[in-house]
Amino acid sequence: MSRPRLMIPGPIEFTDEVMAEMSKPTPSHVDPAFIEIFGQALEDLRSAFLAGPDYQPFILAGSGTLAMDCAVTNLVEPGDRALVVDTGYFSQRMADIVRRYGGDVTLLSAAPGETITPEQLRAALAENAYDLVTITHVDTSTGVLTDVRGLTAAAKEHDALVIVDGVCAAAAEEMRQAEWGVDVYLTASQKAIGTPPGLGLLVASPRALAKWRGRSAPVGSYYSDWGYWLPIMQAYEARKPSYFGTPAVNLVMALAVSLRQILDEGMENVFVRHVLLSNAVKAGVEALGMSQVPTDMAHAAHTLTCPRYPEGVDASFLKMVRANGAILAGGLHPAIKGEYFRIGHMGAASRADVLTALGAVEAGLRAAGYPVEPGVALAAAQAVLS
Numbered sequence: 001m002s003r004p005r006l007m008i009p010g011p012i013e014f015t016d017e018v019m020a021e022m023s024k025p026t027p028s029h030v031d032p033a034f035i036e037i038f039g040q041a042l043e044d045l046r047s048a049f050l051a052g053p054d055y056q057p058f059i060l061a062g063s064g065t066l067a068m069d070c071a072v073t074n075l076v077e078p079g080d081r082a083l084v085v086d087t088g089y090f091s092q093r094m095a096d097i098v099r100r101y102g103g104d105v106t107l108l109s110a111a112p113g114e115t116i117t118p119e120q121l122r123a124a125l126a127e128n129a130y131d132l133v134t135i136t137h138v139d140t141s142t143g144v145l146t147d148v149r150g151l152t153a154a155a156k157e158h159d160a161l162v163i164v165d166g167v168c169a170a171a172a173e174e175m176r177q178a179e180w181g182v183d184v185y186l187t188a189s190q191k192a193i194g195t196p197p198g199l200g201l202l203v204a205s206p207r208a209l210a211k212w213r214g215r216s217a218p219v220g221s222y223y224s225d226w227g228y229w230l231p232i233m234q235a236y237e238a239r240k241p242s243y244f245g246t247p248a249v250n251l252v253m254a255l256a257v258s259l260r261q262i263l264d265e266g267m268e269n270v271f272v273r274h275v276l277l278s279n280a281v282k283a284g285v286e287a288l289g290m291s292q293v294p295t296d297m298a299h300a301a302h303t304l305t306c307p308r309y310p311e312g313v314d315a316s317f318l319k320m321v322r323a324n325g326a327i328l329a330g331g332l333h334p335a336i337k338g339e340y341f342r343i344g345h346m347g348a349a350s351r352a353d354v355l356t357a358l359g360a361v362e363a364g365l366r367a368a369g370y371p372v373e374p375g376v377a378l379a380a381a382q383a384v385l386s
């Protein structure tokens with residue numbers, strides 16, 4: 001089979017077991033067998049986020065943006081003050097959503113490729129009071145990883161609620177929701193969690209639920225209102241039938257399979273595998289003489305790599321990479337869009353995938369007229385992997 005591997009930062013390659021589940025006949029959303037699967041998926045989502053038993057998972061039909069919208073509409077009341085830790089395109093989307101629901105947004109912005117440290121956040125929180133801090137765990141537009149643990153600790157010192165966009169990080173980057181005290185951690189099915197696009201996933205802390213219960217203004221979105229979804233999620237977990245809006249039945253079944261595969265591997269192993277694969281890709285990219293968007297590898301994501309094009313190469317080279325076996329993504333951050341490309345290596349990604357991608361990049365560079373010795377990137381990656 002000569003299909004090129006899909007190695008963009010989502011959607012990703014899904015396992016055969018997940019894809020087989022997608023093709024099963026669609027059961028009723030109140031079929032006892034489906035209720036069991038949905039209930040188990042909710043429990044497994046809580047486990048994958050290392051959240052406590054009193055944390056509430058939500059599985060909704062929609063993309064990652066819906067998960068962001070859902071967190072914000074339930075937790076922000078008009079006039080609430082939000083500090084948005086801004087590490088790129090998706091942080092700015094979060095800021096737009098907060099504004100849409102009446103929040104008063106202050107951006108704490110990093111230059112593209114830079115991160116925001118807990119010390120910088122502490123300084124901003126000392127200047128003004130905020131109800132909410134939002135953080136993008138991995139900003140997919142820059143490949144920048146934030147220190148969610150440290151940033152959350154700083155926000156807690158100032159009693160602010162913390163929403164983390166983990167769409168390009170969940171089930172890949174280390175994250176311990178209960179231990180770190182993240183109030184809402186959210187993701188989408190098509191990234192590292194390993195299920196085709198179409199589900200927004202959130203886990204809310206008891207503190208987040210208390211803030212939502214104490215609202216005086218109604219929730220701004222009808223569809224996303226936890227008032228409708230909380231009883232549904234509780235019913236599925238109690239293995240009881242219920243209905244508000246029809247769940248994406250086949251996707252939930254596929255998610256249940258993927259979550260089981262992730263938990264069978266074990267979260268600690270999942271975190272370590274992503275670091276290893278990422279180190280291999282980054283070593284290969286470096287061996288090819290390319291620099292990367294993150295200014296320091298200490299704050300580079302382990303779910304994707306963002307190499308800068310070498311001299312004389314541009315986005316047209318991605319077609320040649322594809323012809324050599326891997327589909328990669330172009331740049332996304334508006335300020336540097338034409339300067340870099342993105343290699344996704346999350347979810348079920350394997351050593352073979354990483355070597356395929358690097359081999360395709362080498363071949364693509366040669367086809368684009370940039371001289372590279374065959375095997376240089378592969379050798380560097382193999383040295384990391386072995």
Ligand SMILES: *Cc1c(COP(=O)(O)O)cnc(C)c1O
Pocket residue numbers: 010063064065066090136138139140165166167168188
């Ligand atoms: C992909 C992504 C989103 C948006 O998810 P969609 O499913 O495309 O709506 C949000 N935040 C981050 C960090 C992402 O990587």
